Amino acid sequence: MDRLFDTTKEDIIKMSWDEIQELMSMMIRNGFYKEFVNYLGKPPHVIKHDYFIEEMNRKKEEITYVNTGHGIPL
Numbered sequence: 001m002d003r004l005f006d007t008t009k010e011d012i013i014k015m016s017w018d019e020i021q022e023l024m025s026m027m028i029r030n031g032f033y034k035e036f037v038n039y040l041g042k043p044p045h046v047i048k049h050d051y052f053i054e055e056m057n058r059k060k061e062e063i064t065y066v067n068t069g070h071g072i073p074l
Contacts, residue, residue, distance in 0.1 A: 004032070005039050012040070012047045020044045 012020065024044055027033040037043050042050070 005036055007036075007040075009040060009047050012044045013051045015044075015048070017045075017048065020048055 007023070015023070024033065027036045040047060
């Protein structure tokens with residue numbers, strides 16, 4: 001075994017907020033939280049939050065407005 005943790009950032013992104021909270025609680029209970037955060041680069045809830053914000057911004061940029069001449073974008 002060459003790594004202590006198998007969970008990746010991609011795994012964190014796919015988890016629900018409840019699953020992330022459970023994972024964090026388990027890591028804290030077992031004394032691995034600090035090492036886990038160092039392994040991931042950021043705390044799990046921050047990874048999920050950053051991804052969520054990036055997705056919102058990406059979707060916002062994809063919205064195309066059509067000028068109908070009535071001042072109301074479609």
